[in-house]
Amino acid sequence: MKLIDQHTKKIMEECKSRARDHGLKFDNQTLEYIVSNRDMILLSPKGMIPTLYDYWVDDVEVLKKEGEYKLYPSNPYETVINTRPAVSFYNDNNPDWMNIMIFYHVLAHIDFFQNNIFFRQTWDYDFAGKALSGKRLLDSLRSEHGRWVDYVIEFARAIDNLVGYHSKNAAFRFSTRLETSPEINFYFQVFLQELIKVPEHIIYKEVEKYNEFLMQNSTLGEKLFLAEVKRKFPEFDSKFKKYLPKKEREPDIIEYIVRNSAFLNKDQNKWMNQVIEIVHETSLYFAPQIRTKTINEGWASYWHDYLFRKDERISGHESAYAKTNAAVTSINRIGLNPYAVGLRLFQHIEEMADKGQSGYDYQKLRNKQERENFDKNLNKGKESIFDVRENFNDFMLFNTFVNQDFTDKHKLFTVGKRLNEQQGVVEYFIKSKKANDYKQMLINSLYHPPYIIINKEHTNENNLYLQHQFEGKQLYQDFIPDTLLAISFLWGNQVQLETTEILKKQNQSADFRRVIYTVKNKQITKVLVSK
Amino acid sequence: MEAEDFKMENNPKNKLSEDSISRELKMNESTQIHFDSSFYLELYMTNDFEVLQSFNHPHLSSQTNLKTLDELLENDKLRTKDGFSSRIRLGKLVKPLPGNKTQVVVVPTTTEPKFYHDNSITTEEQSTGGSGEGEEGEIIAKKQANPQQGKGDGSGPGQGEGSDHEVGTNAYDLGRILTEKFQLPNLKIKGNKKSLTKFTYDLTDINRSFGQVLDKKLSLRNIIKTNILLGNLDPEQNFSPENLIINPKDQIYKILSREKDFEAQAAVFFIRDYSGSMSGKPTEAVTTLHLLIYSWLMYQYQNNVLTRFIVHDTAAKEVPDFYSYYKYQVAGGTNVYPAFELANKIVEMEQLGKDYNIYVFYGTDGDDWESSGEKMINALRVMLKYANRTGICVARNGWTNGDTTIEKYLKNSGLLAKEPQFLRLDHFEANSYTQEVLIETIKSLIS
Structure with a gap:
């Protein structure tokens, strides 16, 4: 593992300034390492974090991957990790033009890590450093407790997919000015719905009333509204006070066990909590990555394509680029490619916003011709893809933007599979060309722990x-x-x-x-x- | 659960693991550094990590901490002692090569149990994405239901034929690990056939000008030939040996040499049912079992194993290698006897019985349309005359209760009781088989 040479670093820095000119935002510092395929095999079970704690399951994985490599040698292009500074890994043997393409791709990933709100919880620290201190701690615990440390890691990892990532991240998600006061929250979310259980239309009426109060008097509106509530429901205050202590974020299963297990809280077992905490933190760190696979790859593919083709440094290598790019981003006849789907969704969103097709004026049109010709020339495309990059994850991307226009344009369909016993073959057939089916298929294929x-x-x-x-x-x-x-x-x-x-x-x-x-x-x- | 169940073992012996050893190494390293600085503390020797938080010294990298397969298996064995189930399985990766060869790599695998959604059982049908031309309902691709080509996966078995060197080495390694780690018995060979590769040192090679023993006859013949050519000797007349000119190169010696001598070798028949009912777990279980047996025999016979593969549904056919043996699946109904008759025929035609220790392993889900088993038992009787061991393994399907057809007629035939040395039968539930179950099955089939 060694740093890239000065010549290549210069290319990278040039890529950075061009990417910034087009609106990408990322920290100044980045580290680029050249790694061998063996390094890659060693690092991949650790999520490419070189400082992650050692665990025997990773060793098994390394031995397995070495076996795989013996049979199917392959060269990965790049990987980038969400640390501060962001670190990316490359193969030794890339030509300059390919490095330019890869650097743009990497920079877009870094931009995504550092701006997408699902990564909010990772912004304030460097995970590589945190992982290293965890690794040190585990190593010193190992010298005291031997293999029991590994058992505790194993048992904590058995539930590390049930961490409360969303609830933890949610605390960061909304700026405070959007958040209503605790009393209002309690009134609408708990008091009306759970305590006195009024029918839905009454809740809507109440929301409307609340909004009216606010519109009439933005400073005192809420107070006036609450005064009215308290007049109507004298018990409101006492109910609210009773509820207050529960307002704290619900612990996830790991946190609950750590807090309440009599076994873990015995003096001689307290060290186990430190081990569990490391596993818990690690899992939380990786949680946003797996939930943004398609949107992140789509974003990176969009930008490497966009910036690369504008870059005069690559002239003469257009056809080689086209070939490599096609291998990465072409849509499969059968199967799903996150790079391909993500890239096309971003292009689709940009086009829709440029033409103003995301508004109701467009959506209400039924005539095919009119829909095709609809173009308000708003040029909001770039703005809206940056908005998506900031606020969306995979599920939201699919759920919001996969529509019939999109699937028709790229001739997408879902594929079914059945056995033809007479011919002794498995047949793959076009099951549905409906956008909703395609969307559902995409959503079903997403990572979703129980x-x-x-x-x-x-x-x-x-x-x-x-x-x-x-x-x-x-x-x-x-x-x-x-x-x-x-x-x-x-x-x-x-x-x-x-x-x-x-x-x-x-x-x-x-x-x-x-x-x-x-x-x-x-x-x-x-x-x-x-x- | 009682908390005490998991109480740490305080026995110091158990702690003498690689952890303490590596700690010792680390201590040596750091003391060395301190010695160099002549026992006193230097300005740049301390840091916050050590002083304030008493952290260990900087670490060996993950790469140096990487454990070998043997170490991993050793640790895995300790788990049972600590009251947990072992977790490491040996898997194999298979890649087909041109010319019906395959390359196999033995790798360890493990799983991390968590709560996952089971995507194979859902209320709706599975589908994937696609793109391009075509109408709904149109077939866009077909794949052979019993493919003979394709990428192998972690759960597939390996291959036979001993043709490819790498395959042999790997199966041999796997066999060694099986024998050592899982305490599989070493093979006892009946009769006077020996199984080990023997090296004999014998004065069989000849060498000019030096060696252990002079071959007088050959040397003399050469010397005379040379002298005739030189005109030093007239064949018509008597001669005196003193006058002969001796070229050192004409002296022929016998020289001691190491001879590889394959005295005994094994021929193994792997036979399995590939009828419809075998699809899924039973096939997986049987082929994995057979790969393990194959590997074990490779080790026992020092790679000198001839393998033949037979699959059957209502008819039997021989397939060229383990890969096809594994990949063939889901054909028609089930008749067992043709497979055994085919094995008998091969042994007879090729006269394998003379030179080989013959083993036959048969895997099935226990189904046979010929419920009396008459023809099968007849074929089996013939087989028992030449085979060192016939091991029949029934991977029972979920729906069977108690003995299957095959188990029934085998038990009724009395052969099992009469020839326990040569015929073994074992069974397990295909749906819940584990590596331990397979190892136990192998033990009962071969011990």
Whole structure:
């Protein structure tokens, strides 16, 4: 691993200034390293963070990847990590023109990391440094507790996909001027809906009333409105006070266990909490990355294409570029390519905003010809893609912008698969060309960990009761027992999981049943929930 | 759960792991540095990390901390002692090469159990994306349902034929690890056939001008030839040996040489059912089992193993290598006897019985349309005459209760009780098989 040479660094700096001229924003400092393929294999299980803590599962992964590399050698182009300064890794053997393309791509990634609000929680510190101190801590704990450190890492990692990333990030998400006061929040979200349970139309009426108050008197409106509320509901004040302490952010499952486990809070086990905290932080750090894969790659592809083609330094290499670029960003006949879909969505958004097609005037048009010719020449394209880059993640990108215009333009469809027994072949066929189906297919393919909450009613210091909120997919059953054993180690007592199983018989509609797993003294039982 | 269950072991022996060793190394390193500075503290030797937070010295990089496969397996074994299940599995990656060869690499794999959504069982059908011309319902691509080409995955088995050197080495490694780490028995060979590669040192090679023993006859013949050519000797007349001119190169010696001597070798038949009912887990289980057995035999016979692969549904056919053996899937109904008859035929035609220790391993889900098993038992009787061991493994499907058709007629035939040395039968549930189950099965099939 070594830094790129001065010649290449100069190319990079030139790319930076050109990228800035077009509106990308990123820190001045970046580090670029040349790495061998073996370095890449070593780093990839650690999410490319060189300072991440050592763990045997990563070693297994490295050995496996070395085996894969023996059979299928390949050269990755680049990787960039969200640290301060941002670090990117390159292959040794890239020609200059290719480096220009890659640098633009990397700079757009860095711009995305440093401006997209889903990364907000990573902006205030350097993760590489934090990881290093975690690694040091774990190493010193290992010299005291040996392999038990690795067990604690393992058991904490068993639930590290259930961290409360969204609720934690949400604290950053909205500027305070948009946030209503706690009392108003409580009134609309809890008091009306949960405590006195008024019908929906009344809530809407109340919201309208509140807005009217505000419009008439922006400084005192809220107070006047609340005064009226209190007159109508004398119990409001006391209910609100009762609610106040609960306002704190709900702990996620890991945090809950750390705070409440009698086992972890014993003096001789307190060191385990430090280990768990490192795993928890690491997981939170990686959480936004996996939720912005398509939009981030799309953004980077958009910019490397846009900036590269404007760059006169590459003249003479246009066709080589075209070939490389096509390999990265072409849409597959069958399958999904995040670079391709993301790039085209950004181009689509830009075009729509340039022509003013995102407004209602356009959407209400039914005539195909009129729709095609609709162009208000607003030139809001760049502005709106920067807005998307700042505020959207993968789900929001798909959910908002995949429409029939988009799928028709790029001839997109969903593909189904069936077995033709007579010919002994698997057939792939065009299943649907409807934008909604395509959108649903994209959304279904997104990373989405199960939603599991702690049921406080059934939870006490002897029993931790986890409840899986069923969303159409059952949990992977082979892993349930081991995961529960891991949780029960940390909890130090009985753990229960309530979840739904799908019973699917051939040619029949699916049947569901709710079951409870219980693990106690390392014994696991499963019973049906009686209704 | 009682918290005490997980109490740390205080036995100092257990702590003598690589951690303490590496700590020792680290201590040596740092003391060395301190010695160089003659026992007193220098200005730049301290830093906040060490002084304020008593952190360790800067670390070995991840690369130097990387554990080897053997170390990882060693640690994995300790898990059982600590009351946790072992986590490392041995997988293999398979890549088809031109000319029906495949390359196999043995790799460790592991999983990290978490709560994940199971995408294979959902209420709706699976689909993916696509683009281009075409109308709804149009077929845009076809793929062979039983492919013989394609990228291997982590769960696939390896191959046989011993043709490709790399394959052999890897299967050999896997066999070694299986034998050592999972305490698989070493093979006992019945009869007077020996299984090990033997090196013999014998005076078999000849060498001019030096060596251990002079070959008088050959040397004399050469000397006479030379002297005739030189005109020093008239074949018509008597001669005196004193007058002969001796060229050192004409002296022929016998020289001691190391001879590789393959006295015994094994021929292994892998037979499996590839009928419709085998699809999915049973196939995976059986082929993985057979790969492990193959690897173990490669180790036992020091790579000197001849392998043959037979698959059957209602008819049997031989396939060229392990890769096709693994990849063939989901054909029609099930008749077992043709496969065994085919194996018998191959042994007879090629006279394998003479020179080889023959092993036959058969994997099935236990289904047979010939429910009496008459033809199958007849074929089996023939087989037992030449085979050192026939191991039949039934990977039971979820819906079977108790003995399957094959298990029933095998038990009824009395062969299992009569010939326990030569015939073994074992079964496991295909849906829940683990590496441990497979290892146990191998033990019962080969011990």
